[in-house]
Amino acid sequence: MIGFVGLSHLGIIYSVATAAQGLDVLAYDPNAALCEELSQGRFPILEPGLSATFSAHRNRLTFTANAKDLNRCTVVFVSLDVATDAQNQSDLGPLERLIGEFLGNLGPGAAIVLLSQVPPGFTRALGHRLAPRFQAAQVGLFYQVETLVFGNAVERALHPERFIVGCESPADPLPAAYQQWLAAFPCPVLPMRYESAELAKIAINLFLVSSVTTTNTLAELSEELGAEWTEIAPALRLDRRIGPHAYLAPGLGLAGGNLERDLVTFRRLADECGSDAGVVAAWMANSAYRRDWVLRSLHKAVFAEQPQARLAIWGLAYKAHTHSTKNSPALALIDALPHLEKRVYDPQVRLPSLPPKLTQADSALDACAGAHALAILTPWPEFREVDLSEVRRRMAGHVVVDPFGVRDPAECATRGFHSFRLGSPAPGGLKGS
Amino acid sequence: MIHHTEGSTTRPGRIVILGGSGFVGRWLLESLRPLQIETVPLSSTQLDLRAPEAVVFLHQQLGSGDALVFCSALTPDKGRDSAALMNNLRMGYHVAAALEKSACRHVVYISSDAVYEDSPNPVREDTPPAPSSLYALMHLTREKMLAAALSKANIPLLVLRPCAIYGPGDTHNSYGPNRFLRSARREGRIVLFGQGEEKRHHLFIRDFVAVIVECLSRGSHGIGTVAGAEAVTFADLAGTICRLVQPVPRVESLPRQGGSITHRHFDLTAYLKAFPHLPLTPLEQGLRRTLAEMTS
Numbered sequence: 022m023i024g025f026v027g028l029s030h031l032g033i034i035y036s037v038a039t040a041a042q043g044l045d046v047l048a049y050d051p052n053a054a055l056c057e058e059l060s061q062g063r064f065p066i067l068e069p070g071l072s073a074t075f076s077a078h079r080n081r082l083t084f085t086a087n088a089k090d091l092n093r094c095t096v097v098f099v100s101l102d103v104a105t106d107a108q109n110q111s112d113l114g115p116l117e118r119l120i121g122e123f124l125g126n127l128g129p130g131a132a133i134v135l136l137s138q139v140p141p142g143f144t145r146a147l148g149h150r151l152a153p154r155f156q157a158a159q160v161g162l163f164y165q166v167e168t169l170v171f172g173n174a175v176e177r178a179l180h181p182e183r184f185i186v187g188c189e190s191p192a193d194p195l196p197a198a199y200q201q202w203l204a205a206f207p208c209p210v211l212p213m214r215y216e217s218a219e220l221a222k223i224a225i226n227l228f229l230v231s232s233v234t235t236t237n238t239l240a241e242l243s244e245e246l247g248a249e250w251t252e253i254a255p256a257l258r259l260d261r262r263i264g265p266h267a268y269l270a271p272g273l274g275l276a277g278g279n280l281e282r283d284l285v286t287f288r289r290l291a292d293e294c295g296s297d298a299g300v301v302a303a304w305m306a307n308s309a310y311r312r313d314w315v316l317r318s319l320h321k322a323v324f325a326e327q328p329q330a331r332l333a334i335w336g337l338a339y340k341a342h343t344h345s346t347k348n349s350p351a352l353a354l355i356d357a358l359p360h361l362e363k364r365v366y367d368p369q370v371r372l373p374s375l376p377p378k379l380t381q382a383d384s385a386l387d388a389c390a391g392a393h394a395l396a397i398l399t400p401w402p403e404f405r406e407v408d409l410s411e412v413r414r415r416m417a418g419h420v421v422v423d424p425f426g427v428r429d430p431a432e433c434a435t436r437g438f439h440s441f442r443l444g445s446p447a448p449g450g451l452k453g454s
Numbered sequence: 455m456i457h458h459t460e461g462s463t464t465r466p467g468r469i470v471i472l473g474g475s476g477f478v479g480r481w482l483l484e485s486l487r488p489l490q491i492e493t494v495p496l497s498s499t500q501l502d503l504r505a506p507e508a509v510v511f512l513h514q515q516l517g518s519g520d521a522l523v524f525c526s527a528l529t530p531d532k533g534r535d536s537a538a539l540m541n542n543l544r545m546g547y548h549v550a551a552a553l554e555k556s557a558c559r560h561v562v563y564i565s566s567d568a569v570y571e572d573s574p575n576p577v578r579e580d581t582p583p584a585p586s587s588l589y590a591l592m593h594l595t596r597e598k599m600l601a602a603a604l605s606k607a608n609i610p611l612l613v614l615r616p617c618a619i620y621g622p623g624d625t626h627n628s629y630g631p632n633r634f635l636r637s638a639r640r641e642g643r644i645v646l647f648g649q650g651e652e653k654r655h656h657l658f659i660r661d662f663v664a665v666i667v668e669c670l671s672r673g674s675h676g677i678g679t680v681a682g683a684e685a686v687t688f689a690d691l692a693g694t695i696c697r698l699v700q701p702v703p704r705v706e707s708l709p710r711q712g713g714s715i716t717h718r719h720f721d722l723t724a725y726l727k728a729f730p731h732l733p734l735t736p737l738e739q740g741l742r743r744t745l746a747e748m749t750s
Contacts, residue, residue, distance in 0.1 A: 306580075313723040320726050325683070325733045357727045 022047050023202055024094030026123050027101025027116075028055060028084070030066050030174065031136055031167060035100055037071060038178035040078035042205035047094055049123065053086035060084040067344045067369055070175040092128040095198035098165075103138045105347075109281035111140065117147075124151065129159040132196040134186075136167050138279070140286045141219040144187055148215075161196055163188055164215055166222040171277055172342030183209045187218030226283040227301070230275065232268040234304045237311045240271035240444035250444025251426070271443035273315065273350035273398075273424055274308035276339035281308075281348060312350050315396050315422050316357050318441045322420045323394045330361065330418065333392035335385055336399025337367035344369045350424075351398040355379060364388040368401055386411055393418030400425040409436040455579050456728040459610065459673030467519045467559065468492040469670060472503065472512075472549065473526030477624050478564055478662065482523060485663045498526065503545035512552035519557070521670050524549055524600070525564035530589045531626055539588040546596035550603035560610055560673055562666060563600050565593040567617045567679060567718075576721040579677050597677075610675035614665065617681040617720065620740065621659030622747035629688070631656050631737075634695050635745060638703040644695060648710035650688030653717040655681035658740035664732055674728075681720035683734040694738050698745055 025036045028050035036048040050056055058065070060082075062075055075082070083090075091097060101119055103111045116137050127133070133155075135144055144164040148155065155162060164187035169177050184203055186195065191212045195203070203210050213221070236254075243250040254269040263269075275281050284305055291298035323330045339349040346352055355363060355376065364380045365372075366388040372381060382388035385407045389395060395416065397404055404427050413419070413436050421433055421440040433440035439448045469486065473479040474495020486493050494515060501508055503526060516522060526545065528538050553561060570577050571584035585591040597613050604611045620631035627633050634644045657680060665680055686694075692705050722734075735743075 310721060310723065313726075316726055317723060320722075320733070324730070325736070328731050328733050358730060360731055 022093045022095065024049060024091050024097035025100045026050075026091070026097055027099060027119055027137070028052075028059060029100070029102040030068075030171075031102045031169065032098075032100030033059065033064060033066060034068065034071070034169060034174045034178045035098060035136065035167075036082060037075050037078065038175065039202070039205075040081040041074050041179060043081070044202065044205060045081050046083065047090055048082060048084045049086070049088060049091055050084075051086055051088070051119075051122070056084040056086045067342065068174045069172065069342050074175055074179075088123045088126045091123060091126045094128070094131060096132045096134060096196070096202055097123075097127060098134045098136050100136045103282075105278050105282045105285075109278065109285045109348075111138070111282055111286065113139065113143070120147070120151075124154055124158065124160075127158050127160055130196070131158070131160045132199045133160050133162050134199065135162070135164045138167070138222070138282065139164065139219060141216050141223070141290060144215040144219060145189070148189060161189075163195070163199065164218050166218055166225075168222075168225060171279075171345055172340055179206075181206055181208050183211055185218050185221050186210060186212045187215040188212050189215065223283045223287055226280050227287060229268055230280050230284065230304050230308075231300075233272060233275065233280075234307050236269050237271050237274070237307060237443075241311075241314075243444045244446055247446045249446070271424070272311070273443075274310070274312035274348075276312075276348040276350065277343075277345060278347040281305075312348075312353050313357070314443065315350065315354050315398065315424060318422050318447075319394055319396065319420075322422070322439065322441060322447075323418065327393055327418075330393035331391055332358065332361055332363045333388045333390075333395040333416065334363060334365040335367075335388060335395065335397045335404050336401060337365060337370040337372065338399045338401075341399055341401045346370060349398075351396075354396065354398065364390065364392065367399065368403055386415060389415040392416045394420040394422065397421065397423045397425070397427045400427045404428070409433065409438070413437055455724055456612065456669070456674050456676045456678040458669075458728070459675065467521060468494065468517065469521045469523060470494045470496065470515055471523045471525065472496055472501070473498075473524070473564075475499075476525060477621075477626065477659065478525045478619070478666075479523075480623060481621070481659050481663045482525070482666055485660075485667050489667070503548055504541050506548065508545075508548040509551045512549065513556055516552065516556040516558045519559045521560040521562070522553070522558055523562045523564070523666065523670070527592070529626055530587075531628065534588060536588065539592050542589075542592040543595055543599075546592075546599050550596075550599040553600070553609065554603040554606055556607065556609075558607075558609055560612070560670065560675075561600065561604055562612045562614065562669060562674075563597060564666075565597055565613050565615045566590065567615050567681070567720075569594045569597070569615060573716045573718060575717060576719040577679060577681075578721040579679055579724050610673060612669050612674045613677045614662075614669070615677065615679045616662055617655045617657050617679075617718070619657045619659050619662055620744060622744050624659070630654070631691060631695075631741060631744070634692055635699070635741070635748065638695050638699045639745075639748070641703075642701065643704040643706055644692045645706045645708055646688055646692060647708055648715070649707060650690075650692060650705075651715050653685040653687050653719065655683075655685050655718065655720050656691070656737060656740075657682045658735040658737075658743075660743075661732070661735050661740075665729060668729060668732060678724065678728060679720055680725060681722060681734075682740075683722075683736055685717065685719045686737060691737070694741060698738075698741055 022045050025032045025048045036046050040046045148162045166185035240250045257263045258265045288298050337351045364382045366382040366385050421438045424443045426442045430440050471479050475497035568590035569583040624632040
């Protein structure tokens with residue numbers, strides 16, 4: 022029996038993915054109401070494929086709020102997502118409390134595997150602090166890097182590229198039950214010391230951020246020079262040193278919280294160690310700058326002439342296929358335009374409270390009523406299907422700021438819109454940055 | 455970053471303006487006049503800020519609840535040397551000393567974008583200052599002097615760092631819109647250094663004073679850069695003026711002074727967030743209005 026402790030996004034996804042590999046799963050969370058909802062297949066998160074995978078492997082999943090049930094597990098994954106605050110700093114308190122609470126319920130010889138997003142040094146410090154309890158229970162402590170991506174988490178959990186396992190003694194064999202779990206997924210396993218694994222997690226994210234930032238910087242220059250980034254990106258993908266899966270799609274800075282958390286953690290560690298983290302500071306500044314690309318574009322294209330324009334916004338989630346709004350560019354835009362009337366629509370996100378002058382519409386078309394400009398801030402697939410002629414008919418203006426290129430610029434032009442896209446020259450000589 | 459103390463526009467109290475007869479001071483007075491706000495403009499003839507007596511005089515002028523706008527300085531055309539620096543610092547020292555004990559409620563200091571290094575593009579509020587001239591060093595030092603004095607008195611300080619300002623009534627003759635407009639009209643020519651490749655923002659005076667009035671109204675504090683809507687080359691600026699002035703002036707070129715070509719761009723995002731309802735005047739429109747007022 023494989024146990025999961027902490028049923029936030031990480032725990033839910035890995036529980037279901039483990040069941041999908043034919044292993045029996047006990048998923049524990051102290052929140053009994055949450056366990057009841059999960060056992061009914063009602064998830065507090067949105068992930069493509071989650072419901073179908075759950076339904077197909079429901080018989081191997083047991084949800085419980087009783088920690089004592091964990092004594093049946095040979096491997097227990099600690100899978101509580103570490104929340105971050107407004108400054109993207111981790112709050113490790115709930116994780117530490119959870120570990121302290123369930124530890125006494127493990128059977129002898131069990132392996133504890135931390136999946137949660139912990140900073141370098143955390144696992145060894147935890148091992149030292151709780152050494153008497155670990156020794157009494159005869160449990161081993163490991164850290165495993167998670168690399169899930171919101172909106173694509175089930176796919177990545179089912180088909181990982183590799184497992185990175187942090188160990189106290191990398192030369193020692195892993196416990197048999199843990200090896201069995203790892204073997205259920207056909208991918209390489211890389212054991213290493215705790216600190217290496219913890220830093221590997223950050224290293225992966227920092228490489229991604231460097232690609233994202235480079236892409237965004239080049240995309241901005243494309244807009245200014247009259248180049249077209251969508252023509253350049255395929256050439257880069259064919260370069261073996263860059264690769265077909267490189268992050269070459271321009272975006273509105275970093276969002277979602279995970280990458281931002283690792284940047285903050287890295288800067289803190291570099292400060293402590295006296296390492297030069299100037300490039301990380303530059304990435305963070307660039308991210309903040311890019312987040313406001315839509316605001317700058319709207320000012321140039323609309324507000325300079327029409328300071329009291331009405332605005333339609335499609336999308337609140339920070340990306341498609343998730344309901345997360347952590348560091349969402351849409352929310353940043355709404356905050357920056359408190360004086361304007363705004364109508365917003367998102368197929369999955371309902372804001373718990375609405376600030377003045379913001380209305381949440383029931384459909385994409387409804388959001389467009391009387392708007393002078395439309396901003397498409399989440400590339401939800403359904404936005405590709407909305408009838409642009411009807412959008413044009415309902416709007417009072419003709420500007421579409423579409424950073425991700427959800428709609429074809431040629432079609433927009435045919436329908437009488439001026440559209441602005443990241444990495445593309447702005448129409449009519451207007452620059453979109 | 456600029457922070458507004460009050461959530462919405464409220465009527466300012468009495469406003470004391472140091473540098474009331476200068477380019478910014480005069481336009482500020484004009485902008486405040488229709489609002490019927492009591493103003494006390496003080497020029498260098500009424501108050502010599504270099505003199506130690508200025509401390510007591512200014513302290514007596516500043517009543518409880520007053521706002522002070524400090525836009526007085528010896529500009530580079532009046533001297534770029536150490537003597538000018540020390541005179542400017544003396545002025546700042548005396549103003550800071552007067553404010554330290556005052557019951558003034560708000561201070562706005564008009565600094566300059568010169569405090570930033572020459573080409574850290576794009577310039578934004580968190581760009582580290584790195585003055586490359588005594589004039590820039592003076593502004594940065596004054597900012598620090600005022601911040602130290604006002605923190606003791608718990609008075610909010612707003613520092614505005616504008617780029618080069620243009621508009622009717624500019625008494626300076628620095629390289630840019632005003633000099634180009636004057637020479638185009640009077641001499642029928644515009645003189646560029648090199649081919650005028652450098653890009654700069656140019657801020658219309660009416661936009662800048664609108665920002666000051668807004669900040670006075672809202673008790674704003676912090677640091678803000680204010681710049682024109684976009685960076686253009688001096689060659690493009692000259693070209694625009696050639697379209698506006700009759701007869702069409704000649705554009706001439708002199709050898710470039712100094713080293714390489716440098717550009718300066720501002721990231722206006724913070725401005726757009728702080729003043730979403732104050733759109734910046736497009737350069738051509740600002741030049742037209744300047745020319746019209748010059749002609750009239």
